[in-house]
Each structure stands twice: as C-alpha cells, then as structure tokens.
Amino acid sequence: MSKKYAIGVDYGTQSGRAVLIDLSDGAEVAEHVTAYTHRVIDEKLPVSGIKLELDWALQHPLDYIEVLEKSVPAVMQESGIDPADVIGLGIDFTACTMLPIDEAGQPLCVQDAYKDNPHSWVKLWKHHAAQDEANLINELAAQRGEKWVPRYGGKISSEWMMAKAWQILNEAPEIYETADKFVEATDWVIGQLTGNIVRNSCTAGYKGMWHKQEGYPSKAFFKALDPRLENLTETKLRGEVVPLGSKAGELQADMAARIGLAAGTAIAVGNVDAHAAVPGVGVVTPGKLVMAMGTSICHMLLGTEEKEVEGMCGVVEDGIIPGYFGYEAGQSAVGDIFEWFVEESVPAYVLEEAEAAGENVHVYLTRKANELKAGESGLLALDWWNGNRSVLVDTDLTGTILGLTLLTKPWEVYRALLEATAFGTRKIVDAFHSNGVEVNELYACGGLPQKNALLMQIYADVTNREIKIAASKQTPALGAAMFGAVAAGAAKGGFDNIVDAARKMARVREETFKPIPENVAVYEKLYAEYNLLHDYYGRGANDVMKRLKAIKEEQV
Numbered sequence: 132m133s134k135k136y137a138i139g140v141d142y143g144t145q146s147g148r149a150v151l152i153d154l155s156d157g158a159e160v161a162e163h164v165t166a167y168t169h170r171v172i173d174e175k176l177p178v179s180g181i182k183l184e185l186d187w188a189l190q191h192p193l194d195y196i197e198v199l200e201k202s203v204p205a206v207m208q209e210s211g212i213d214p215a216d217v218i219g220l221g222i223d224f225t226a227c228t229m230l231p232i233d234e235a236g237q238p239l240c241v242q243d244a245y246k247d248n249p250h251s252w253v254k255l256w257k258h259h260a261a262q263d264e265a266n267l268i269n270e271l272a273a274q275r276g277e278k279w280v281p282r283y284g285g286k287i288s289s290e291w292m293m294a295k296a297w298q299i300l301n302e303a304p305e306i307y308e309t310a311d312k313f314v315e316a317t318d319w320v321i322g323q324l325t326g327n328i329v330r331n332s333c334t335a336g337y338k339g340m341w342h343k344q345e346g347y348p349s350k351a352f353f354k355a356l357d358p359r360l361e362n363l364t365e366t367k368l369r370g371e372v373v374p375l376g377s378k379a380g381e382l383q384a385d386m387a388a389r390i391g392l393a394a395g396t397a398i399a400v401g402n403v404d405a406h407a408a409v410p411g412v413g414v415v416t417p418g419k420l421v422m423a424m425g426t427s428i429c430h431m432l433l434g435t436e437e438k439e440v441e442g443m444c445g446v447v448e449d450g451i452i453p454g455y456f457g458y459e460a461g462q463s464a465v466g467d468i469f470e471w472f473v474e475e476s477v478p479a480y481v482l483e484e485a486e487a488a489g490e491n492v493h494v495y496l497t498r499k500a501n502e503l504k505a506g507e508s509g510l511l512a513l514d515w516w517n518g519n520r521s522v523l524v525d526t527d528l529t530g531t532i533l534g535l536t537l538l539t540k541p542w543e544v545y546r547a548l549l550e551a552t553a554f555g556t557r558k559i560v561d562a563f564h565s566n567g568v569e570v571n572e573l574y575a576c577g578g579l580p581q582k583n584a585l586l587m588q589i590y591a592d593v594t595n596r597e598i599k600i601a602a603s604k605q606t607p608a609l610g611a612a613m614f615g616a617v618a619a620g621a622a623k624g625g626f627d628n629i630v631d632a633a634r635k636m637a638r639v640r641e642e643t644f645k646p647i648p649e650n651v652a653v654y655e656k657l658y659a660e661y662n663l664l665h666d667y668y669g670r671g672a673n674d675v676m677k678r679l680k681a682i683k684e685e686q687v
C-alpha cells in the first residue's frame with residue numbers, strides 16, 4: 132500500500148489552517164493558513180454596516196468554505212501528493228460557534244431577506260451578549276435543582292447554545308421562527324463536505340447540554356424558562372448526535388472538485404479545537420491536563436469518574452477520548468489580553484525600540500519582562516479582560532491591574548498580565564485536583580507555547596508542575612487529521628480508533644519547563660493575593676465591575 136495521509140483543518144478565531152499529515156509518523160507535510168475575509172465581526176455587519184451592540188462577536192460562514200477552497204488545494208499542491216492517498220479529513224472548530232440555517236442547510240445570513248438582521252449571522256464562541264439569558268437559565272436551573280447543572284460546574288455560560296438560541300428568540304423572533312435548525316459551525320462545515328448535517332457528541336455535550344444517557348434538559352425545564360422554548364431540542368436542535376471518532380460521511384463530488392481531493396474521501400464528524408488537541412498532543416489517559424493556549428486557553432483533562440468541579444465548563448462521557456469522562460475548563464482571554472496591551476497600551480518609545488531591535492512588540496516586552504524577578508514589579512492583575520470562564524463563569528467581570536506607580540514600566544505590566552493568566556490557570560488546576568480529578572502533569576499546545584518561553588516558565592512556576600510542550604505546532608489540526616484517519620479506518624491505511632492514532636502520531640518536545648523553586652515560593656505569595664482579589668471582585672463582596680458595566684450600558 133502506498134503511503135497514506137490525512138488532512139486536519141483547524142478553524143481558529145481569526146483564521147483557518149489546513150495541515151496535511153503523514154499517517155506513518157504524524158509528520159506535517161504541508162500547511163496553509165487562510166485568514167477569514169470578514170475577520171471577527173464585532174462592530175458592524177458587512178455590506179449594510181448595521182451597528183452591533185456591546186459584547187457581540189459574529190462571523191461569516193462563507194469564510195469557512197473559503198478556507199477549504201484555498202488551504203486544502205494549497206497543501207495538496209505544496210506536497211505534490213496524489214489525492215487518492217489522502218484517505219481522510221477531519222476538522223476542529225471554536226465552539227459554541229453557532230448559526231441558524233434553513234431546510235436546505237443554507238445559512239440565513241447569506242440570504243437577502245435576512246442578511247441585515249444581526250441574529251441571522253454566525254454567533255462566534257466569544258459572542259457574550261447573551262449573558263442576561265445565561266443568568267436566567269442558571270437561576271431557574273438552580274431553583275429547580277436540575278441535575279444536569281453540576282455537570283457544567285454549577286453554571287452554564289452565555290457562550291453556549293442554550294443562551295445564544297434564547298437570545299435569538301428574545302431579540303429576533305422572526306429569525307428564530309424561520310430557522311429550520313441551529314447548528315454548530317463545525318457540524319455545518321462537515322455537512323457542506325458530506326451533504327448531510329450530523330451533530331457531533333462533543334459540541335452537543337459541552338455546549339448543547341446533551342447527555343449520552345439522558346439527552347437534553349427536559350421540555351418542562353425549557354417551558355418554565357420560556358413557553359416558546361418548550362420544543363427547542365425537538366425542533367431547532369433536532370438531529371442525530373454521533374460519537375466522536377465516527378465517520379460523518381464521504382466527500383461529495385462537487386466539493387471534491389472545489390477543494391482538490393478525491394470524491395468519497397472519509398470525513399470525520401466535527402470536533403472542537405481544544406478537544407482535538409488532546410490526542411494531538413498524545414494524551415489518552417487521566418492525570419494530564421492539556422492546555423490549548425492561544426487567544427484563549429482551554430484546559431482539557433480525562434477522568435475515570437464523573438466528578439463535580441466548581442466552574443468547570445463541563446464533563447462529558449466520551450467527550451474527548453472514548454472510554455473516559457472528558458473535562459473542560461477555560462480562560463476566555465489569554466493571548467487576547469497580551470494583544471490588547473500591545474495594540475492599545477504601549478508608548479511610542481516601546482514601538483521604536485522594538486523596531487530598532489528587529490523584534491515584534493511581544494518579543495521585545497517579553498525580553499524586558501524576563502529581566503525582572505518574580506514579584507519585582509509590585510503589580511498584580513486579574514485576567515478578566517473577556518470575562519471569567521472558569522471558575523466563576525461570569526462574562527460581566529472585567530480586568531484590573533493593581534500596584535501601578537509613576538515608575539511602572541510597560542514590560543512590568545506585560546509581565547503582570549502573563550502572570551495573571553497563569554494564576555487563572557492555577558485556579559483551574561486547583562479546582563480539578565481538589566475535587567478528585569487529578570492533575571499531575573501539564574501539556575501545552577497552541578500558538579503561545581511556541582511564541583513565549585517566559586510565559587511557559589511562569590506557568591510552570593505558578594502551578595508548580597512540569598509542563599511538556601507539543602512537538603506539533605498545529606496540535607488541534609493534527610488531532611483533527613487523526614480523527615480523519617480514524618473515519619477512514621485501518622483497512623484503508625488509517626486507524627481503527629483514536630488511541631492507536633495518537634500512539635503512532637503524537638509527540639512532545641524533549642525540552643520541558645520545570646518549576647524553579649525560588650520562583651514557586653514568590654508566586655505562592657502572589658497567588659494568595661490573587662485569590663483574595665479574585666473572591667473580592669468575583670464572588671459578590673464588591674460588584675463594582677458589574678456596576679461600571681451597567682453605567683457604561685446606560686451611557687452607550
């Protein structure tokens with residue numbers, strides 16, 4: 132049999148990237164990135180220019196198809212491989228990134244009748260404008276003692292399907308009515324490839340409150356929430372939920388021609404970026420926390436039992452690797468905070484010095500921050516620039532920096548921001564570990580570990596744990612390609628299950644980040660202070676962040 136390959140397509144927040152993988156060793160043969168033409172739509176709608184409200188974040192679904200049409204042919208051309216030897220394709224996506232579609236599977240936002248209604252567009256994972264809905268869902272679920280709530284850390288997020296769907300109903304009932312279904316973008320893209328939309332168990336479980344044995348929350352719950360929602364799961368969310376690792380179907384001839392692969396290529400069911408990264412980094416057993424580190428961080432962990440952990444995003448049986456309970460937690464801004472600082476807060480002399488040194492501003496600030504000792508800046512920050520996902524689950528919280536003086540330097544602030552995100556991760560590690568879901572080792576993948584060694588050392592010091600780094604620069608795409616190879620099956624040169632694929636193809640780098648005892652000691656003290664601030668602002672002692680937001684909303 133000739134050498135076989137699979138393609139993984141990773142749909143991030145800003146761009147999509149196709150990676151062609153050699154199935155004999157997991158090597159990346161070719162890679163191509165396509166930036167989304169319409170980027171993140173958070174101020175106004177394309178064409179009409181209709182202004183969006185605060186906390187909105189939309190995307191254009193055709194940007195996802197453009198990624199397939201540009202990046203897949205590009206990797207095929209670069210590698211020169213015969214399309215017949217590409218036996219499978221898998222994708223991973225941000226989530227919950229959802230859209231309303233019609234009966235033919237067409238997004239409503241591409242239709243003239245609906246394109247000027249913001250609710251017809253794709254709501255990106257970081258669309259946070261459904262917080263009011265999420266608050267009411269949480270209140271009612273707590274009052275009724277709904278038994279699915281503990282599986283989501285006690286609270287569901289405004290990022291998820293239920294809150295987003297209800298926001299559509301509240302603000303644009305005509306879009307709610309017209310939509311045949313609400314689907315995750317990952318399932319929609321797979322549907323475009325195969326001609327048949329199926330829902331994957333990962334997004335259905337983590338973002339749609341679906342449970343393998345119990346299905347969705349009851350009709351009675353939805354009715355109590357809003358009588359118009361009573362039939363939500365049987366209508367707008369209907370459709371077969373298919374386990375991860377399944378084949379969704381085969382590549383249709385017209386799509387095959389558009390993306391340069393062979394018709395009939397096996398297509399895996401949709402997956403989520405962070406979840407695909409777990410086998411991508413080679414983790415198929417409990418005790419190893421995988422951090423997918425980029426714009427945000429998703430923390431992924433396997434366990435043998437279903438435990439309750441405060442503020443986790445969710446625990447889903449078979450949600451990451453079949454046979455285990457998959458746990459997810461997260462921080463909704465990490466790289467995004469560093470980017471905010473670089474783009475919005477550095478003085479001109481920093482830009483000039485960085486340019487003179489031939490460094491980008493992150494690299495320059497990191498080099499200067501690295502000259503500081505832990506704790507030397509006297510600063511402490513709360514990492515809530517995009518709300519708090521875990522453990523507080525509150526998108527109305529905001530960021531803060533404490534300890535500023537007239538002598539504070541930009542790189543001190545930058546380091547404080549790096550540290551704040553590490554404290555946020557420590558909070559999550561502690562929440563799992565103290566609730567019986569062991570975290571013994573950390574694994575990191577995504578863009579940030581490749582870009583910033585200081586950041587990784589700070590994470591090792593703050594968590595007092597060794598961190599292993601994925602060898603692949605494109606771990607979610609590698610994981611997605613593994614699922615593509617599993618969809619094809621061993622008989623076709625792929626694999627029969629994801630564990631076999633991970634064992635054969637995933638690698639970590641030899642170099643690891645080990646905690647440095649002097650730093651660990653200083654960070655213990657700073658973390659104690661972080662915890663005080665965290666609880667003061669985050670658990671109701673002082674709701675100033677929410678009051679400020681309310682005043683802002685009144686004024687905008």
Ligand SMILES: Nc1ncnc2c1ncn2[C@@H]1O[C@H](COP(=O)(O)OP(=O)(O)O)[C@@H](O)[C@H]1O
Nearest residue numbers: 143144425426466467470493577578579582583
């Ligand atoms: N040297 C750096 N140090 C820290 N953060 C960086 C650096 N360079 C870029 N970033 C941040 O990395 C993030 C992008 O991460 P990446 O993993 O590539 O993207 P995504 O999350 O979209 O997949 C951006 O938010 C950017 O601010």
Ligand SMILES: O=C(CO)[C@@H](O)[C@@H](O)COP(=O)(O)O
Nearest residue numbers: 143144225226405425426427
């Ligand atoms: O929420 C999830 C996964 O559950 C992510 O898709 C979301 O945080 C976006 O991740 P990125 O920062 O774009 O990698």
